[in-house]
Amino acid sequence: MLFFKKVREDDREVEYRFGEIPEALDRGLTFDKASRQATVLDDLANAQFRTASGKILLQLTRSGTWPEFGSHQA
Numbered sequence: 443m444l445f446f447k448k449v450r451e452d453d454r455e456v457e458y459r460f461g462e463i464p465e466a467l468d469r470g471l472t473f474d475k476a477s478r479q480a481t482v483l484d485d486l487a488n489a490q491f492r493t494a495s496g497k498i499l500l501q502l503t504r505s506g507t508w509p510e511f512g513s514h515q516a
């Protein structure tokens with residue numbers, strides 16, 4: 443399981459925390475709102491980062507708004 447939660451949003455970017463345990467989201471990523479480009483905050487662009495960013499973008503595409511939280515089960 444992978445969980446994510448929005449922690450900050452302004453006019454230019456959105457920041458999320460993500461991880462395997464909902465109570466301990468220990469990694470972060472940001473999206474540039476204009477380009478929808480994701481950047482991992484710990485320089486570890488691994489499968490977890492790609493899964494979290496992909497799921498967030500999928501929910502954004504479906505709803506039209508940046509999701510507040512979510513999860514992914516492989």
